[in-house]
Amino acid sequence: MSSADRRARERQEVRDKILNAARDLFATQGFEAVTLRKVAEAIEYAPAAIYGHFKDKEELVRTLCLADFDELVRNIIPLAEIGDPIERIRRLGHAYVRFAITHPNHYRLMFMYRAQLEPDEDALARKDDPHRDGYAFVRHAATQAIAEGRIREPWCDAELLAQTFWAGVHGVASIEIAFKGDPWIEWRSIEARTESMIGALLAGLCEPGGGPKARKKPMARRGAVKARSATSKGARR
Protein backbone atom coordinates (compact mmCIF):
# COMPACT_ATOMS: atom_id res chain seq x y z
CA MET A 1 0.00 0.00 0.00
CA SER A 2 2.90 2.28 -0.61
CA SER A 3 1.13 4.25 -3.25
CA ALA A 4 -1.83 5.01 -1.05
CA ASP A 5 0.55 6.06 1.67
CA ARG A 6 2.30 8.39 -0.67
CA ARG A 7 -1.01 9.87 -1.76
CA ALA A 8 -1.95 10.50 1.83
CA ARG A 9 1.43 12.02 2.56
CA GLU A 10 1.26 14.28 -0.46
CA ARG A 11 -2.18 15.33 0.54
CA GLN A 12 -0.98 16.17 4.02
CA GLU A 13 1.91 18.13 2.55
CA VAL A 14 -0.41 20.31 0.54
CA ARG A 15 -2.59 20.81 3.56
CA ASP A 16 0.44 21.90 5.55
CA LYS A 17 1.52 24.24 2.79
CA ILE A 18 -1.87 25.88 2.92
CA LEU A 19 -1.71 26.23 6.68
CA ASN A 20 1.82 27.60 6.64
CA ALA A 21 1.03 30.13 3.95
CA ALA A 22 -2.05 31.24 5.84
CA ARG A 23 -0.11 31.46 9.09
CA ASP A 24 2.53 33.58 7.40
CA LEU A 25 0.05 36.00 5.93
CA PHE A 26 -1.78 36.10 9.18
CA ALA A 27 1.20 36.77 11.42
CA THR A 28 2.81 39.34 9.17
CA GLN A 29 -0.18 41.18 7.74
CA GLY A 30 -2.97 40.48 10.18
CA PHE A 31 -6.25 38.73 9.95
CA GLU A 32 -7.76 40.78 7.15
CA ALA A 33 -4.87 39.88 4.87
CA VAL A 34 -5.69 36.20 4.97
CA THR A 35 -7.69 35.77 1.79
CA LEU A 36 -8.08 32.44 0.12
CA ARG A 37 -6.84 33.95 -3.09
CA LYS A 38 -3.63 35.18 -1.48
CA VAL A 39 -3.07 31.88 0.23
CA ALA A 40 -3.62 30.11 -3.05
CA GLU A 41 -1.23 32.41 -4.82
CA ALA A 42 1.40 31.86 -2.15
CA ILE A 43 1.33 28.12 -2.67
CA GLU A 44 0.86 28.47 -6.43
CA TYR A 45 -2.48 26.74 -6.54
CA ALA A 46 -5.85 27.90 -7.75
CA PRO A 47 -8.07 29.31 -5.01
CA ALA A 48 -10.58 26.52 -5.44
CA ALA A 49 -7.93 23.94 -4.58
CA ILE A 50 -8.13 24.96 -0.93
CA TYR A 51 -11.65 23.62 -0.75
CA GLY A 52 -10.29 20.16 -1.31
CA HIS A 53 -8.53 20.43 2.05
CA PHE A 54 -10.78 22.66 4.12
CA LYS A 55 -14.52 22.94 4.13
CA ASP A 56 -14.35 26.71 4.00
CA LYS A 57 -12.25 29.62 5.15
CA GLU A 58 -13.64 29.40 8.63
CA GLU A 59 -12.34 25.88 9.06
CA LEU A 60 -8.92 26.92 7.85
CA VAL A 61 -8.80 29.75 10.34
CA ARG A 62 -10.10 27.54 13.10
CA THR A 63 -7.36 25.05 12.42
CA LEU A 64 -4.78 27.80 12.71
CA CYS A 65 -6.39 28.94 15.90
CA LEU A 66 -6.28 25.50 17.44
CA ALA A 67 -2.57 25.24 16.75
CA ASP A 68 -2.10 28.56 18.48
CA PHE A 69 -3.85 27.29 21.57
CA ASP A 70 -1.39 24.46 21.57
CA GLU A 71 1.49 26.88 21.48
CA LEU A 72 0.05 28.91 24.30
CA VAL A 73 -0.27 25.79 26.38
CA ARG A 74 3.25 24.82 25.46
CA ASN A 75 4.37 28.14 26.87
CA ILE A 76 2.77 27.54 30.21
CA ILE A 77 3.29 23.86 30.97
CA PRO A 78 6.83 24.43 32.28
CA LEU A 79 5.19 26.45 35.02
CA ALA A 80 3.58 23.28 36.32
CA GLU A 81 6.90 22.66 38.03
CA ILE A 82 6.26 25.48 40.45
CA GLY A 83 5.00 23.99 43.68
CA ASP A 84 3.42 27.04 45.22
CA PRO A 85 0.07 27.55 43.49
CA ILE A 86 -0.01 31.30 44.05
CA GLU A 87 3.42 31.76 42.61
CA ARG A 88 2.43 29.50 39.75
CA ILE A 89 -0.58 31.65 39.03
CA ARG A 90 1.52 34.78 39.15
CA ARG A 91 4.01 33.44 36.67
CA LEU A 92 1.20 32.12 34.54
CA GLY A 93 -0.26 35.59 34.28
CA HIS A 94 3.01 37.03 33.12
CA ALA A 95 3.52 34.25 30.59
CA TYR A 96 0.00 34.75 29.31
CA VAL A 97 0.44 38.46 28.67
CA ARG A 98 3.84 37.85 27.14
CA PHE A 99 2.33 35.37 24.72
CA ALA A 100 -0.38 37.85 23.83
CA ILE A 101 1.95 40.72 23.02
CA THR A 102 4.40 38.56 21.09
CA HIS A 103 1.59 36.97 19.05
CA PRO A 104 -0.92 39.82 18.83
CA ASN A 105 -2.59 38.59 15.67
CA HIS A 106 -3.00 35.12 17.02
CA TYR A 107 -4.24 36.39 20.34
CA ARG A 108 -6.76 38.55 18.55
CA LEU A 109 -8.06 35.57 16.72
CA MET A 110 -8.12 33.30 19.73
CA PHE A 111 -9.68 35.59 22.30
CA MET A 112 -10.96 38.77 20.70
CA TYR A 113 -12.31 37.79 17.34
CA ARG A 114 -13.57 34.45 18.50
CA ALA A 115 -15.21 33.14 15.37
CA GLN A 116 -17.62 31.15 17.52
CA LEU A 117 -15.85 27.90 16.96
CA GLU A 118 -17.67 24.85 18.14
CA PRO A 119 -15.08 22.45 19.50
CA ASP A 120 -14.24 19.43 17.40
CA GLU A 121 -13.46 16.04 18.90
CA ASP A 122 -9.78 16.86 18.90
CA ALA A 123 -10.33 19.85 21.13
CA LEU A 124 -12.73 18.00 23.39
CA ALA A 125 -10.13 15.35 24.04
CA ARG A 126 -7.83 17.83 25.75
CA LYS A 127 -10.50 19.55 27.78
CA ASP A 128 -9.88 19.58 31.53
CA ASP A 129 -6.40 18.20 31.13
CA PRO A 130 -4.16 20.81 32.80
CA HIS A 131 -1.35 19.84 30.50
CA ARG A 132 -3.32 20.50 27.36
CA ASP A 133 -6.04 22.95 28.39
CA GLY A 134 -4.91 26.37 29.56
CA TYR A 135 -8.05 27.10 31.48
CA ALA A 136 -7.82 23.79 33.31
CA PHE A 137 -4.29 24.75 34.25
CA VAL A 138 -5.45 27.90 36.03
CA ARG A 139 -8.38 26.16 37.61
CA HIS A 140 -6.12 23.44 38.88
CA ALA A 141 -3.84 25.98 40.51
CA ALA A 142 -6.90 27.75 41.89
CA THR A 143 -8.26 24.55 43.38
CA GLN A 144 -4.93 23.87 44.97
CA ALA A 145 -4.61 27.38 46.39
CA ILE A 146 -8.08 27.12 47.87
CA ALA A 147 -7.32 23.72 49.37
CA GLU A 148 -4.23 25.16 50.99
CA GLY A 149 -6.31 27.88 52.58
CA ARG A 150 -4.52 30.62 50.72
CA ILE A 151 -7.61 32.24 49.27
CA ARG A 152 -9.98 34.59 51.05
CA GLU A 153 -13.45 33.29 51.57
CA PRO A 154 -15.45 35.11 48.87
CA TRP A 155 -13.25 33.58 46.20
CA CYS A 156 -13.20 30.00 47.43
CA ASP A 157 -14.73 28.78 44.19
CA ALA A 158 -12.11 27.52 41.78
CA GLU A 159 -14.14 28.40 38.70
CA LEU A 160 -14.84 31.93 39.85
CA LEU A 161 -11.27 32.37 40.95
CA ALA A 162 -9.89 31.16 37.66
CA GLN A 163 -12.32 33.22 35.65
CA THR A 164 -11.51 36.34 37.61
CA PHE A 165 -7.79 35.95 37.22
CA TRP A 166 -8.08 35.15 33.57
CA ALA A 167 -10.32 38.14 32.98
CA GLY A 168 -7.71 40.34 34.63
CA VAL A 169 -4.78 39.28 32.49
CA HIS A 170 -6.97 39.13 29.42
CA GLY A 171 -8.00 42.71 30.11
CA VAL A 172 -4.39 43.84 30.21
CA ALA A 173 -3.47 41.86 27.11
CA SER A 174 -6.44 42.79 24.98
CA ILE A 175 -6.26 46.47 25.84
CA GLU A 176 -2.61 46.46 24.90
CA ILE A 177 -3.41 44.85 21.59
CA ALA A 178 -6.45 46.95 20.75
CA PHE A 179 -5.11 50.30 21.94
CA LYS A 180 -1.41 49.93 21.32
CA GLY A 181 0.03 53.37 20.88
CA ASP A 182 -3.25 55.19 21.30
CA PRO A 183 -2.28 58.74 22.15
CA TRP A 184 -5.47 59.42 24.06
CA ILE A 185 -4.12 57.80 27.18
CA GLU A 186 -0.79 58.20 28.90
CA TRP A 187 -0.02 54.52 28.98
CA ARG A 188 2.17 52.97 31.56
CA SER A 189 4.39 50.24 30.20
CA ILE A 190 2.81 46.90 29.49
CA GLU A 191 5.13 45.30 32.03
CA ALA A 192 4.02 47.74 34.71
CA ARG A 193 0.38 47.17 33.88
CA THR A 194 0.77 43.43 33.91
CA GLU A 195 2.54 43.47 37.24
CA SER A 196 -0.02 45.89 38.61
CA MET A 197 -2.94 43.71 37.59
CA ILE A 198 -1.49 40.48 38.86
CA GLY A 199 -0.23 42.07 42.04
CA ALA A 200 -3.51 43.78 42.83
CA LEU A 201 -5.61 40.73 42.06
CA LEU A 202 -3.50 38.36 44.09
CA ALA A 203 -3.31 40.84 46.95
CA GLY A 204 -7.07 41.04 46.95
CA LEU A 205 -7.74 37.36 46.42
CA CYS A 206 -5.23 35.89 48.80
CA GLU A 207 -5.49 35.45 52.51
CA PRO A 208 -3.11 38.00 54.07
CA GLY A 209 0.11 36.52 55.41
CA GLY A 210 0.04 33.62 53.02
CA GLY A 211 -2.88 31.89 54.71
CA PRO A 212 -2.96 29.34 57.50
CA LYS A 213 -1.74 26.28 55.67
CA ALA A 214 1.08 28.11 54.03
CA ARG A 215 2.80 28.20 57.37
CA LYS A 216 1.82 24.69 58.37
CA LYS A 217 2.95 22.84 55.27
CA PRO A 218 5.19 24.93 53.08
CA MET A 219 6.09 22.10 50.76
CA ALA A 220 3.19 21.12 48.56
CA ARG A 221 4.46 18.30 46.43
CA ARG A 222 2.85 19.01 43.16
CA GLY A 223 2.61 15.59 41.57
CA ALA A 224 0.88 13.53 44.21
CA VAL A 225 -1.17 16.04 46.12
CA LYS A 226 -3.77 16.85 43.52
CA ALA A 227 -5.68 18.45 46.36
CA ARG A 228 -9.16 17.48 45.61
CA SER A 229 -12.34 18.77 47.20
CA ALA A 230 -12.85 22.17 48.71
CA THR A 231 -14.16 23.53 45.49
CA SER A 232 -17.59 24.17 46.92
CA LYS A 233 -18.52 22.62 43.63
CA GLY A 234 -21.47 22.87 41.42
CA ALA A 235 -23.57 25.46 43.11
CA ARG A 236 -23.14 29.18 42.82
CA ARG A 237 -24.31 29.75 39.32
Next chain:
Amino acid sequence: MSSADRRARERQEVRDKILNAARDLFATQGFEAVTLRKVAEAIEYAPAAIYGHFKDKEELVRTLCLADFDELVRNIIPLAEIGDPIERIRRLGHAYVRFAITHPNHYRLMFMYRAQLEPDEDALARKDDPHRDGYAFVRHAATQAIAEGRIREPWCDAELLAQTFWAGVHGVASIEIAFKGDPWIEWRSIEARTESMIGALLAGLCEPGGGPKARKKPMARRGAVKARSATSKGARR
Protein backbone atom coordinates in the same frame (compact mmCIF):
# COMPACT_ATOMS: atom_id res chain seq x y z
CA MET B 1 -30.18 82.97 3.76
CA SER B 2 -33.20 80.83 4.35
CA SER B 3 -32.61 78.65 1.35
CA ALA B 4 -29.04 77.88 2.31
CA ASP B 5 -30.22 77.07 5.79
CA ARG B 6 -32.79 74.71 4.45
CA ARG B 7 -30.20 73.02 2.27
CA ALA B 8 -27.94 72.52 5.25
CA ARG B 9 -30.78 71.17 7.31
CA GLU B 10 -31.85 68.75 4.61
CA ARG B 11 -28.29 67.62 4.26
CA GLN B 12 -28.07 66.99 7.97
CA GLU B 13 -31.33 65.07 7.85
CA VAL B 14 -30.01 62.70 5.24
CA ARG B 15 -26.82 62.28 7.21
CA ASP B 16 -28.85 61.39 10.26
CA LYS B 17 -30.95 58.96 8.29
CA ILE B 18 -27.80 57.20 7.19
CA LEU B 19 -26.48 57.05 10.72
CA ASN B 20 -29.75 55.80 12.14
CA ALA B 21 -30.11 53.11 9.51
CA ALA B 22 -26.55 51.99 10.12
CA ARG B 23 -27.04 52.02 13.87
CA ASP B 24 -30.15 49.90 13.48
CA LEU B 25 -28.47 47.32 11.33
CA PHE B 26 -25.50 47.34 13.60
CA ALA B 27 -27.35 46.88 16.86
CA THR B 28 -29.74 44.25 15.58
CA GLN B 29 -27.59 42.24 13.22
CA GLY B 30 -24.05 42.98 14.32
CA PHE B 31 -21.09 44.62 12.72
CA GLU B 32 -20.81 42.38 9.71
CA ALA B 33 -24.37 43.23 8.71
CA VAL B 34 -23.56 46.89 8.24
CA THR B 35 -23.19 47.02 4.49
CA LEU B 36 -23.27 50.25 2.59
CA ARG B 37 -25.71 48.65 0.20
CA LYS B 38 -28.03 47.62 3.02
CA VAL B 39 -27.81 51.04 4.61
CA ALA B 40 -28.55 52.64 1.27
CA GLU B 41 -31.49 50.34 0.71
CA ALA B 42 -32.87 51.10 4.15
CA ILE B 43 -32.93 54.83 3.42
CA GLU B 44 -33.97 54.28 -0.20
CA TYR B 45 -30.92 55.87 -1.74
CA ALA B 46 -28.30 54.55 -4.07
CA PRO B 47 -25.20 53.16 -2.33
CA ALA B 48 -23.03 55.85 -3.83
CA ALA B 49 -25.10 58.55 -2.15
CA ILE B 50 -23.51 57.70 1.18
CA TYR B 51 -20.19 58.91 -0.11
CA GLY B 52 -21.59 62.40 -0.29
CA HIS B 53 -21.91 62.36 3.49
CA PHE B 54 -19.06 60.16 4.65
CA LYS B 55 -15.62 59.76 3.22
CA ASP B 56 -15.88 55.99 3.39
CA LYS B 57 -17.40 53.23 5.43
CA GLU B 58 -14.76 53.58 8.09
CA GLU B 59 -15.76 57.18 8.76
CA LEU B 60 -19.38 56.19 9.03
CA VAL B 61 -18.56 53.51 11.55
CA ARG B 62 -16.26 55.84 13.44
CA THR B 63 -19.04 58.37 13.73
CA LEU B 64 -21.32 55.72 15.17
CA CYS B 65 -18.59 54.75 17.55
CA LEU B 66 -18.10 58.28 18.79
CA ALA B 67 -21.78 58.57 19.58
CA ASP B 68 -21.52 55.37 21.57
CA PHE B 69 -18.72 56.80 23.65
CA ASP B 70 -21.02 59.66 24.43
CA GLU B 71 -23.68 57.30 25.62
CA LEU B 72 -21.24 55.41 27.77
CA VAL B 73 -20.16 58.64 29.39
CA ARG B 74 -23.78 59.62 29.85
CA ASN B 75 -24.23 56.38 31.77
CA ILE B 76 -21.46 57.17 34.19
CA ILE B 77 -21.71 60.90 34.88
CA PRO B 78 -24.44 60.44 37.49
CA LEU B 79 -21.84 58.57 39.51
CA ALA B 80 -19.89 61.79 39.89
CA GLU B 81 -22.30 62.58 42.73
CA ILE B 82 -20.74 59.88 44.85
CA GLY B 83 -18.35 61.56 47.24
CA ASP B 84 -16.26 58.58 48.22
CA PRO B 85 -13.83 57.91 45.37
CA ILE B 86 -13.51 54.20 46.06
CA GLU B 87 -17.22 53.68 46.11
CA ARG B 88 -17.44 55.76 42.95
CA ILE B 89 -14.92 53.53 41.24
CA ARG B 90 -16.78 50.45 42.37
CA ARG B 91 -20.05 51.69 40.96
CA LEU B 92 -18.29 52.83 37.82
CA GLY B 93 -17.02 49.34 37.23
CA HIS B 94 -20.49 47.88 37.51
CA ALA B 95 -21.95 50.52 35.22
CA TYR B 96 -19.19 49.87 32.71
CA VAL B 97 -19.82 46.15 32.50
CA ARG B 98 -23.55 46.70 32.39
CA PHE B 99 -23.12 49.02 29.43
CA ALA B 100 -20.95 46.45 27.70
CA ILE B 101 -23.38 43.58 28.04
CA THR B 102 -26.41 45.64 27.08
CA HIS B 103 -24.63 47.07 24.03
CA PRO B 104 -22.38 44.19 23.02
CA ASN B 105 -22.09 45.18 19.40
CA HIS B 106 -21.21 48.74 20.26
CA TYR B 107 -18.77 47.64 22.91
CA ARG B 108 -17.12 45.34 20.42
CA LEU B 109 -16.66 48.19 18.05
CA MET B 110 -15.45 50.64 20.66
CA PHE B 111 -12.99 48.49 22.55
CA MET B 112 -12.40 45.20 20.78
CA TYR B 113 -12.48 45.94 17.11
CA ARG B 114 -10.92 49.33 17.49
CA ALA B 115 -10.55 50.41 13.89
CA GLN B 116 -7.57 52.54 14.88
CA LEU B 117 -9.45 55.81 14.84
CA GLU B 118 -7.33 58.88 15.02
CA PRO B 119 -9.17 61.41 17.18
CA ASP B 120 -10.81 64.31 15.40
CA GLU B 121 -10.96 67.79 16.89
CA ASP B 122 -14.35 67.04 18.36
CA ALA B 123 -12.96 64.17 20.38
CA LEU B 124 -9.88 66.11 21.42
CA ALA B 125 -12.07 68.85 22.88
CA ARG B 126 -13.50 66.50 25.46
CA LYS B 127 -10.25 64.85 26.41
CA ASP B 128 -9.37 65.04 30.10
CA ASP B 129 -12.76 66.44 31.00
CA PRO B 130 -14.14 63.95 33.55
CA HIS B 131 -17.63 64.83 32.45
CA ARG B 132 -17.03 63.96 28.85
CA ASP B 133 -14.10 61.56 28.88
CA GLY B 134 -14.66 58.22 30.58
CA TYR B 135 -11.00 57.55 31.18
CA ALA B 136 -10.53 60.95 32.77
CA PHE B 137 -13.43 60.09 35.05
CA VAL B 138 -11.63 57.04 36.41
CA ARG B 139 -8.34 58.81 36.65
CA HIS B 140 -9.95 61.65 38.55
CA ALA B 141 -11.40 59.23 41.07
CA ALA B 142 -8.02 57.50 41.26
CA THR B 143 -6.22 60.77 41.92
CA GLN B 144 -8.67 61.57 44.64
CA ALA B 145 -8.39 58.15 46.26
CA ILE B 146 -4.62 58.45 46.26
CA ALA B 147 -4.78 61.95 47.75
CA GLU B 148 -6.98 60.64 50.52
CA GLY B 149 -4.41 57.97 51.32
CA ARG B 150 -6.77 55.17 50.47
CA ILE B 151 -4.49 53.42 48.03
CA ARG B 152 -1.59 51.14 48.86
CA GLU B 153 1.81 52.42 47.95
CA PRO B 154 2.62 50.43 44.79
CA TRP B 155 -0.47 51.83 43.09
CA CYS B 156 -0.07 55.48 44.03
CA ASP B 157 0.07 56.48 40.38
CA ALA B 158 -3.28 57.65 39.12
CA GLU B 159 -2.60 56.55 35.55
CA LEU B 160 -1.48 53.09 36.53
CA LEU B 161 -4.34 52.77 38.96
CA ALA B 162 -6.91 53.81 36.38
CA GLN B 163 -5.40 51.60 33.70
CA THR B 164 -5.38 48.61 36.01
CA PHE B 165 -8.96 49.02 37.07
CA TRP B 166 -10.10 49.62 33.54
CA ALA B 167 -8.24 46.56 32.31
CA GLY B 168 -9.99 44.50 34.96
CA VAL B 169 -13.52 45.47 34.05
CA HIS B 170 -12.69 45.39 30.38
CA GLY B 171 -11.44 41.87 30.82
CA VAL B 172 -14.71 40.79 32.37
CA ALA B 173 -16.79 42.60 29.77
CA SER B 174 -14.86 41.51 26.72
CA ILE B 175 -14.65 37.88 27.77
CA GLU B 176 -18.39 37.87 28.33
CA ILE B 177 -18.96 39.29 24.86
CA ALA B 178 -16.46 37.11 23.05
CA PHE B 179 -17.19 33.86 24.86
CA LYS B 180 -20.84 34.23 25.70
CA GLY B 181 -22.31 30.78 26.04
CA ASP B 182 -19.09 28.96 25.27
CA PRO B 183 -19.60 25.46 26.63
CA TRP B 184 -15.90 24.89 27.19
CA ILE B 185 -15.97 26.68 30.49
CA GLU B 186 -18.35 26.41 33.39
CA TRP B 187 -19.09 30.09 33.54
CA ARG B 188 -20.13 31.82 36.69
CA SER B 189 -22.75 34.50 36.12
CA ILE B 190 -21.58 37.76 34.64
CA GLU B 191 -22.77 39.54 37.80
CA ALA B 192 -20.69 37.24 39.98
CA ARG B 193 -17.66 37.71 37.78
CA THR B 194 -18.03 41.47 37.73
CA GLU B 195 -18.39 41.64 41.47
CA SER B 196 -15.49 39.27 41.90
CA MET B 197 -13.20 41.35 39.71
CA ILE B 198 -14.09 44.68 41.25
CA GLY B 199 -14.00 43.30 44.75
CA ALA B 200 -10.66 41.60 44.32
CA LEU B 201 -9.04 44.57 42.63
CA LEU B 202 -10.23 47.08 45.18
CA ALA B 203 -9.31 44.76 48.02
CA GLY B 204 -5.82 44.52 46.61
CA LEU B 205 -5.43 48.15 45.64
CA CYS B 206 -6.84 49.80 48.74
CA GLU B 207 -5.14 50.42 52.01
CA PRO B 208 -6.72 48.04 54.51
CA GLY B 209 -9.15 49.66 56.92
CA GLY B 210 -9.91 52.52 54.59
CA GLY B 211 -6.45 54.09 54.77
CA PRO B 212 -4.82 56.51 57.17
CA LYS B 213 -6.34 59.76 55.96
CA ALA B 214 -9.76 58.25 55.88
CA ARG B 215 -9.55 58.23 59.64
CA LYS B 216 -7.66 61.48 60.06
CA LYS B 217 -9.73 63.75 57.86
CA PRO B 218 -12.99 62.13 56.95
CA MET B 219 -14.31 65.15 55.09
CA ALA B 220 -12.59 65.56 51.79
CA ARG B 221 -13.99 68.98 50.91
CA ARG B 222 -15.70 68.42 47.57
CA GLY B 223 -19.19 69.16 48.88
CA ALA B 224 -21.21 66.69 50.79
CA VAL B 225 -19.05 63.76 51.59
CA LYS B 226 -21.15 60.73 51.48
CA ALA B 227 -20.85 57.16 52.38
CA ARG B 228 -17.26 56.14 52.41
CA SER B 229 -18.72 52.97 53.79
CA ALA B 230 -18.30 49.60 52.30
CA THR B 231 -14.92 50.31 50.83
CA SER B 232 -12.89 47.51 52.24
CA LYS B 233 -15.68 45.07 52.35
CA GLY B 234 -14.29 42.84 49.70
CA ALA B 235 -16.42 41.01 47.26
CA ARG B 236 -19.54 39.95 49.04
CA ARG B 237 -22.70 41.51 47.91
Next chain:
DNA sequence: TCGGCGTGTGAACGCTGTTCAGTAACCGAT
Protein backbone atom coordinates in the same frame (compact mmCIF):
# COMPACT_ATOMS: atom_id res chain seq x y z
C1' DT C 1 -5.03 -1.11 -21.67
C1' DC C 2 -8.98 0.47 -19.57
C1' DG C 3 -11.99 2.64 -16.07
C1' DG C 4 -12.57 5.02 -11.93
C1' DC C 5 -11.18 8.01 -8.45
C1' DG C 6 -8.92 11.84 -6.49
C1' DT C 7 -6.94 16.32 -7.12
C1' DG C 8 -6.59 20.69 -9.17
C1' DT C 9 -8.40 24.18 -12.70
C1' DG C 10 -11.10 28.03 -14.90
C1' DA C 11 -14.94 30.32 -15.06
C1' DA C 12 -18.63 31.88 -13.03
C1' DC C 13 -22.02 33.80 -9.18
C1' DG C 14 -23.24 36.99 -5.80
C1' DC C 15 -21.51 39.71 -2.54
C1' DT C 16 -18.49 43.65 -0.87
C1' DG C 17 -16.44 48.83 -0.89
C1' DT C 18 -15.52 52.34 -3.98
C1' DT C 19 -15.19 55.45 -8.17
C1' DC C 20 -16.83 58.23 -11.83
C1' DA C 21 -19.33 60.27 -15.58
C1' DG C 22 -23.67 61.97 -16.02
C1' DT C 23 -28.12 64.18 -14.59
C1' DA C 24 -31.42 66.83 -12.47
C1' DA C 25 -32.76 70.19 -9.32
C1' DC C 26 -31.88 74.37 -7.22
C1' DC C 27 -30.16 79.28 -6.64
C1' DG C 28 -27.96 83.72 -7.39
C1' DA C 29 -26.79 86.74 -10.99
C1' DT C 30 -27.67 88.69 -15.32
Next chain:
DNA sequence: ATCGGTTACTGAACAGCGTTCACACGCCGA
Protein backbone atom coordinates in the same frame (compact mmCIF):
# COMPACT_ATOMS: atom_id res chain seq x y z
C1' DA D 1 -36.84 84.79 -17.75
C1' DT D 2 -32.76 82.80 -18.63
C1' DC D 3 -28.14 81.49 -17.89
C1' DG D 4 -24.33 79.21 -15.29
C1' DG D 5 -22.57 77.05 -11.45
C1' DT D 6 -23.07 74.42 -7.40
C1' DT D 7 -24.97 70.48 -5.06
C1' DA D 8 -27.03 65.94 -4.42
C1' DC D 9 -27.91 61.95 -6.27
C1' DT D 10 -27.88 57.97 -9.76
C1' DG D 11 -26.35 53.91 -12.61
C1' DA D 12 -22.87 51.49 -14.14
C1' DA D 13 -18.71 49.85 -13.57
C1' DC D 14 -14.22 47.94 -11.24
C1' DA D 15 -11.55 45.12 -8.32
C1' DG D 16 -11.62 42.02 -4.78
C1' DC D 17 -13.84 38.68 -1.78
C1' DG D 18 -15.70 33.54 -0.57
C1' DT D 19 -17.67 29.90 -2.82
C1' DT D 20 -19.46 26.53 -6.37
C1' DC D 21 -19.34 23.58 -10.26
C1' DA D 22 -18.42 21.34 -14.57
C1' DC D 23 -14.46 19.75 -16.40
C1' DA D 24 -9.63 17.80 -17.20
C1' DC D 25 -5.64 15.48 -15.94
C1' DG D 26 -2.89 11.77 -13.92
C1' DC D 27 -2.44 7.96 -11.02
C1' DC D 28 -3.83 3.32 -9.61
C1' DG D 29 -5.99 -1.27 -9.48
C1' DA D 30 -8.10 -4.46 -12.48
